[in-house]
Amino acid sequence: MATWDETDQGEETCSNSGAVYSVTYKSLPLKDDDSFHCSCGELMRSWRETGMYMYSLVSEGE
Ligand SMILES: [Zn+2]
16 A cells, blocks of 8 residues: 655644644645635635645634
8 A cells, every 4th residue: 555755844824713723744646736724714824736735623723
C-alpha cells in the first residue's frame, strides 16, 4: 500500500470566526485543485498543486 508524505503545517486561525484548525499538507501523485472553507464560510485556503491540505478543527473560536 502506497503512502504519501505528510507535512505538519501547524495551526491556522480563521480571521472571521476565530476557529483554529490544525493543518497537514499531503503530497499527491496528481495535481489537486481544491479549497477549504471554515465552517463559518470563510475561505481558509485554495490550492492547485500536487498535494492537498487537510484541516482538522482544534477550537471553534469565540
Ligand atoms: Zn470561520
